[in-house]
Amino acid sequence: MSATQAAPRATSGRTAPSGGLLLRLRRARWSSYGLVSIVIAYLVWSLAPVLIAFLFSFNGGYSRSIWQGFSLQWWTGPASVFHDPMYYDAIRHSFLLAVLVVIITVPLGVSLSIFISRWRGVSAKPVTFLSTVPLVVPELVLALAMFFLVTKLLHFVALGTVAQVAGQATFILPLVIVITRGRLASIPIGFEEAAMDLGATPMQALRLALIPLLQPAILASAIVAFAVSIDDFVITQYMSSTSSTQSVPMLIYTATRGTATPALNAMATVMAVATVVITGLGYVLYRFVSRREQIPTLAGEEMPAIAAFGEGAL
Amino acid sequence: MYPRRYLLALGLPGLIWVVLFVTVALYSLIAIAVGGLDPLLLTPVPAWNPLHWSSSSLTLVLSALKPFAGPDWVVFQRTCIYIAIALAGCILIGYPVAYYTAVCAKRSKPFILALLVAPLLVSYMLRMLAWVGLLGPGGWVNAVLVPLHIVPPQFNWLDGRSVTVICGLTYGWIPYFIIPLYAALARFDTRYLEASRDLGAGTVGTFLHVTLPMSKQGILAGTVLVALPLFGDFFTNGLLSGVSSTAMVGTLINTYAQSQTEQTLAAATAVWLTAFLAILLIPYLRSSARATREVAR
Numbered sequence: 001m002s003a004t005q006a007a008p009r010a011t012s013g014r015t016a017p018s019g020g021l022l023l024r025l026r027r028a029r030w031s032s033y034g035l036v037s038i039v040i041a042y043l044v045w046s047l048a049p050v051l052i053a054f055l056f057s058f059n060g061g062y063s064r065s066i067w068q069g070f071s072l073q074w075w076t077g078p079a080s081v082f083h084d085p086m087y088y089d090a091i092r093h094s095f096l097l098a099v100l101v102v103i104i105t106v107p108l109g110v111s112l113s114i115f116i117s118r119w120r121g122v123s124a125k126p127v128t129f130l131s132t133v134p135l136v137v138p139e140l141v142l143a144l145a146m147f148f149l150v151t152k153l154l155h156f157v158a159l160g161t162v163a164q165v166a167g168q169a170t171f172i173l174p175l176v177i178v179i180t181r182g183r184l185a186s187i188p189i190g191f192e193e194a195a196m197d198l199g200a201t202p203m204q205a206l207r208l209a210l211i212p213l214l215q216p217a218i219l220a221s222a223i224v225a226f227a228v229s230i231d232d233f234v235i236t237q238y239m240s241s242t243s244s245t246q247s248v249p250m251l252i253y254t255a256t257r258g259t260a261t262p263a264l265n266a267m268a269t270v271m272a273v274a275t276v277v278i279t280g281l282g283y284v285l286y287r288f289v290s291r292r293e294q295i296p297t298l299a300g301e302e303m304p305a306i307a308a309f310g311e312g313a314l
Numbered sequence: 315m316y317p318r319r320y321l322l323a324l325g326l327p328g329l330i331w332v333v334l335f336v337t338v339a340l341y342s343l344i345a346i347a348v349g350g351l352d353p354l355l356l357t358p359v360p361a362w363n364p365l366h367w368s369s370s371s372l373t374l375v376l377s378a379l380k381p382f383a384g385p386d387w388v389v390f391q392r393t394c395i396y397i398a399i400a401l402a403g404c405i406l407i408g409y410p411v412a413y414y415t416a417v418c419a420k421r422s423k424p425f426i427l428a429l430l431v432a433p434l435l436v437s438y439m440l441r442m443l444a445w446v447g448l449l450g451p452g453g454w455v456n457a458v459l460v461p462l463h464i465v466p467p468q469f470n471w472l473d474g475r476s477v478t479v480i481c482g483l484t485y486g487w488i489p490y491f492i493i494p495l496y497a498a499l500a501r502f503d504t505r506y507l508e509a510s511r512d513l514g515a516g517t518v519g520t521f522l523h524v525t526l527p528m529s530k531q532g533i534l535a536g537t538v539l540v541a542l543p544l545f546g547d548f549f550t551n552g553l554l555s556g557v558s559s560t561a562m563v564g565t566l567i568n569t570y571a572q573s574q575t576e577q578t579l580a581a582a583t584a585v586w587l588t589a590f591l592a593i594l595l596i597p598y599l600r601s602s603a604r605a606t607r608e609v610a611r
Contacts, residue, residue, distance in 0.1 A: 035414045042411045043429050046489065050436050052454065053444035064443075065450035108328045115325025118316055127325075130332050133340075138546025138591070140564055141584045144571060145343035146335065148581065152360050153342055170335040173328070193315065202316045231437040233549060238571075252439035256446050256553055257472075265447075268440040275435050 050272070057081075057266035064262050074263040081266040089244070090251040091270060093161075097236065097247060098229040100165045101172055105225050108169070109176025110218060114210070116177075117184040135174050142171060143238040150239065163239040164247075168229050175228065176221040183217035216290040223282040230275050347371055347581035358577045371582040379586070386566065393562040396480050397544045401537055403484035404491040409533065412492045413525075416499035430496070433489040442553045445482060446472065449554075474557030482554040487544060491536040498532025531605050538598050545591060563587055 053064075057075065061068030074080050081087045112131065116124045134142055146167045150157050157163055191213065195205040211218075233249040240250065248271050255264050345360035348367040352359050361367050378386040415426045433441060448455050449471035459465045471478045506528065510520040548564035561569075567587070570580035 032418060035410055035418060038407070038410045039414050039426065042407055043426070046433050046485070047429065049444035049448055050433075050441055053440065053447055056447055063452070064447045065453040108331060111324045112328025112332070115321055115328070119321055119325070120315070127329060127332070130336055131328075133336050136542065136591075136595070137340075137588060138542055138564075140546030140548065140567055141343070141588055142339070144567065144580060144584050145339040147571070148342040148346045148358075148360065148577075149335070149339040152346065152358075153338070166335060170331070170339075173331065189315065196315075202320050205316075227435055231434075233439060234546070249437055249439040252437075252443050253549055253553065256439075256443050257556060264443070268437070268443055272436045272440055275437070276432070279435055 053265050054269045054272075057262050057269050059262045059265075062259075062261050064260070064265060074261060074266045079261060079263060081263045081270060084263060086243075086251070087263055087267045090246050090248045091267060093245060094230055094248040094271065095274075096161070097164055097168060098226050100161075101168045101229040102222050102225045104165065104169045105172045105176050106218060106221050109173050109221060110180050110214065112173075113177050113180035113184055114206075117181060118189070131174050131177050133174075134171050135178075139171065139234045143167065143235045146170065146235065147238045158241065159239055160241040160245045163241075164236050164245060167235040167239040168232050171232070171235055172225045172228050175224050179221045179224065180214065180217045183214055187213050216286060219282060219286045219289055223279050223286070226282070227275060227279050230271070343581050343584060346578060347585045349578065351575065351578060356575045358574070358581070371578045372585065375579060375582040375586060389561050389566055390563060392476075392560070393545065393564075396476070396483060396562060397541060399480050400483040400487065400544065401541060403480075404488045404540060405533060405537070407484075408488050408492045408495060408536070409529075412495040412499055412532075413529070416496050417502055417504060427496075430489065430492055434493070438486055439549070439553075441486060442482065442550060445485065446553060449478065472554060472556075474555045474559050476560055478554050479551055479560045482550045483544060483547065486547075486550055487540045490543075491540045494539055495529075495532045495536040498535060499529055502528060531602065534598055534601060538595065541594075542591060545587060 056064050056067070058070055058072065059068055059074070060071040075082070077083070081091075112127075116128055116131075146163075147159075150159060150163050150166075157166070187210070191209045192205040195209040196202065200208065231249065232247075233253060236247050237250050237253070240246065246254075248267065252264065252268060342360060345362050346358050348369060348371070349359050349361040350368060350370075351357070375386075378384045379390055381387055411430070415423060415430065419426055447453060450456075451468045451470045455471065456465065456467075456469055460467050460469070502525075506524050507520060510524045515523065546564045546567075547562065548568040551560055551562055551565050552568075558565075563583070567580050567583050570576040570583060
């Protein structure tokens with residue numbers, strides 16, 4: 001898509017208006033000012049509350065709503081995010097879940113995608129359909145279904161970390177498949193055929209030809225899986241057991257309407273900054289891996305990745 | 315190409331996973347919905363065998379949802395109204411933003427995109443936490459609105475107000491609307507705009523006859539992507555209201571699921587909700603299939 005798209009956009013600067021040049025220019029300016037102000041207003045509306053919530057982690061008092069002066073007590077004090085086990089246990093548990101989910105979903109999703117795209121014979125369509133079901137069903141329904149599966153059928157799986165990882169992985173697997181299949185569609189089968197014609201075993205063709213070409217998609221999947229897992233609430237909540245399996249979103253949900261101190265805001269800040277930094281590093285790595293490919297703007301599998309991210313909405 | 319055995323071995327783990335955790339899980343949801351209660355423990359007992367299915371919970375839930383008569387009809391109606399307003403908000407605010415970013419923005423594009431993706435990285439719960447702080451009786455929203463005499467002093471936005479919940483739903487889900495819409499609009503060929511202008515259409519005419527029809531598919535995709543999770547949303551409501559007067563279908567299911575004796579009802583409601591959403595989805599699937607065919611032609 002990148003090559004065909006770049007051409008028209010390059011030629012489409014501002015068109016030379018015919019007649020009433022000044023008037024046309026001015027009108028174009030005004031409508032564009034209107035649009036720009038909507039965009040700026042939206043960005044302020046969407047991000048300013050979050051920044052204010054960060055600010056309140058430095059509040060001097062116990063309120064998360066009324067500013068009572070500056071202090072570092074919720075960052076360094078005895079009841080701060082790094083000293084109250086309730087907070088740092090939640091942070092640790094969220095990261096544990098995210099790492100396990102990435103380790104499980106990426107290999108599972110990539111190999112299933114290779115199967116779907118390279119399988120000849122009986123159609124792989126039912127598999128594709130099944131793997132997208134979790135994206136179409138509301139997460140609450142899926143969470144309830146998995147809750148009954150674990151409590152009524154799979155008695156050997158107990159609610160808790162294992163069930164949480166399984167639940168999140170089920171929900172995130174389709175995202176990995178969407179991203180990987182987008183990439184696979186652009187890789188002609190010829191590379192692997194050539195490798196095998198030159199004497200490579202199927203295993204070697206996969207390892208030496210296909211996997212290196214899939215690298216950007218693998219990285220993108222890992223980033224998306226990580227970020228969606230960190231953000232996940234519903235399934236994590238339904239698959240949880242005791243307070244030791246409480247993740248950050250769960251803690252925020254239970255504590256927000258209560259009397260929690262601004263240490264809650266500090267915890268949320270830690271989590272948000274960590275997620276942004278880790279996904280940012282992942283993105284830099286991604287650009288490095290795909291550096292030889294020409295990606296003029298967001299294109300290739302980057303856009304499906306972000307769109308899939310959007311689909312992974314909670 | 316690859317030997318079949320080899321490919322199967324590659325796909326098998328994923329296949330087993332998907333079948334077990336999607337198909338079998340959804341089947342257990344149905345089995346609970348058509349199952350009964352243990353007479354002693356009052357816990358739900360799944361009916362795995364279709365011969366033992368009983369439709370009592372399903373009909374019970376359905377009769378509670380009976381239009382204008384059932385006790386839960388109000389909840390369903392409220393859910394649809396909240397979601398319709400939130401979606402309208404998403405389109406009215408999100409469309410100009412996505413359009414500007416995809417079509418007009420040039421050098422600032424990567425920067426705006428990064429800011430549009432940022433809310434997805436900052437967790438949903440944190441963004442709601444931020445609003446709970448702002449909307450409290452002594453919060454910053456009242457600090458602005460009370461001196462202007464728009465709301466009385468100590469006005470509490472968080473004690474079960476529809477406005478708060480609808481704004482919260484819009485605020486929470488709009489990033490997930492903008493991103494797919496942006497992806498669709500990024501393929502927009504601006505030469506059509508030039509052609510339309512050269513052929514004598516004005517700004518409004520071009521927008522109505524060229525831009526809007528061409529972005530229909532993107533708007534539809536964004537709407538579906540946001541509407542589906544909105545129907546299962548109970549946490550926005552829980553954080554911003556927590557009162558049953560603003561309860562939605564998601565709240566209903568979640569409340570049933572919390573009590574063991576009512577889990578059968580939770581499963582039955584979830585089954586009906588899924589069926590309802592499947593019917594809603596049919597027009598979208600049709601139109602996207604038609605669009606795909608047109609592109610292919």
